[in-house]
Amino acid sequence: MTEIDITPDDQKVFDRLNSTGRITHKLKQLMTKQWNICSLCSRATTVGRPNFAGYDSNGVPLLVGACCADNLVELASPTYPGVTSTLNITVEDSQPLWRYMDFAKFVAMLIQKGLYFPRVDKLDDPFEAATGLARREKEWDDYYLEFFRDVVVSPVPGYASPDLSPEEREKEAQRLLREFKATSLVHRSKLVSCWHANTGESEALWRLYCPPGTAGLAIRTKAGTLWDATVNERSAVVGRVHYIDFRKGYAGINERVFCKRLSLSHESEVRAVIASDPSDTSGGRIVSCNLGMVIECVVVSPFAPVWFASTVAEVIAKFGFAFEVRSSELLEAPFY
Numbered sequence: 001m002t003e004i005d006i007t008p009d010d011q012k013v014f015d016r017l018n019s020t021g022r023i024t025h026k027l028k029q030l031m032t033k034q035w036n037i038c039s040l041c042s043r044a045t046t047v048g049r050p051n052f053a054g055y056d057s058n059g060v061p062l063l064v065g066a067c068c069a070d071n072l073v074e075l076a077s078p079t080y081p082g083v084t085s086t087l088n089i090t091v092e093d094s095q096p097l098w099r100y101m102d103f104a105k106f107v108a109m110l111i112q113k114g115l116y117f118p119r120v121d122k123l124d125d126p127f128e129a130a131t132g133l134a135r136r137e138k139e140w141d142d143y144y145l146e147f148f149r150d151v152v153v154s155p156v157p158g159y160a161s162p163d164l165s166p167e168e169r170e171k172e173a174q175r176l177l178r179e180f181k182a183t184s185l186v187h188r189s190k191l192v193s194c195w196h197a198n199t200g201e202s203e204a205l206w207r208l209y210c211p212p213g214t215a216g217l218a219i220r221t222k223a224g225t226l227w228d229a230t231v232n233e234r235s236a237v238v239g240r241v242h243y244i245d246f247r248k249g250y251a252g253i254n255e256r257v258f259c260k261r262l263s264l265s266h267e268s269e270v271r272a273v274i275a276s277d278p279s280d281t282s283g284g285r286i287v288s289c290n291l292g293m294v295i296e297c298v299v300v301s302p303f304a305p306v307w308f309a310s311t312v313a314e315v316i317a318k319f320g321f322a323f324e325v326r327s328s329e330l331l332e333a334p335f336y
């Protein structure tokens with residue numbers, strides 16, 4: 001695990017400003033998109049050193065290194081890219097995103113006037129928000145146990161090293177490991193809206209989600225629009241999924257909901273993630289949004305029967321929307 005490294009320049013910022021913890025949707029968006037890049041001078045922060053997320057005197061969100069921290073009048077939170085967040089999930093606002101679905105799901109969406117976010121532990125993939133392969137759990141535990149053994153005897157600045165017997169040290173390290181693993185379970189209760197990043201259509205995904213003999217469609221949006229659609233969700237994060245070879249690695253500590261198995265890399269997924277209410281056992285929630293803004297166009301499956309396109313257009317109109325309905329680019333004729 002990379003160590004945190006606070007330089008005198010960083011310390012000056014901490015001495016001047018206390019963290020308020022006030023992270024607005026716009027600031028969260030900036031923190032996700034900039035990750036380790038200063039939003040004022042575009043300098044990348046050295047791993048281990050903090051970035052400072054907060055606001056300037058006009059309330060404009062900033063994510064800056066010590067280089068530009070003089071512009072901050074409020075520090076919301078420091079971030080440690082590469083340490084406490086190990087994955088850069090940044091995705092361009094202009095990235096086109098697709099959702100392939102059957103007609104029933106599409107109609108449900110029009111009725112609900114929003115996007116349904118299921119809990120990740122209700123999805124098919126048992127590796128959702130997993131740390132790694134069960135057969136490699138001990139290896140992971142041993143690594144973090146060693147880390148916590150150091151932590152429990154490391155002095156807090158200004159204080160002497162804690163005086164612990166070897167047994168106390170071991171017991172304390174074991175306790176921290178247990179707590180660490182328990183808190184990671186919270187990621188399994190997060191809610192997600194899953195999308196496929198691609199500039200055009202994918203025949204593979206048409207076959208997977210709308211196979212021949214069914215009537216399906218795809219809707220298209222952009223990553224920046226997903227941020228806008230979740231503006232009322234303070235916890236919302238839109239990011240790119242990383243595909244991990246779990247034979248060799250583990251999911252990122254705080255971004256495991258953005259980690260999936262390498263065998264799913266064809267999904268090229270971007271997802272919007274929101275926190276769930278722990279007391280809610282319903283398995284998901286609708287996030288109301290302006291579908292007229294979210295859905296750029298509707299593409300009818302190339303495998304759907306010919307009558308289907310006009311039915312889709314009629315149903316859209318009945319619900320008061322005016323989405324453009326297109327036929328699939330897969331149906332375009334070749335020349336030889």
Ligand SMILES: [Zn+2]
Nearest residue numbers: 038041067068
């Ligand atoms: Zn800077």
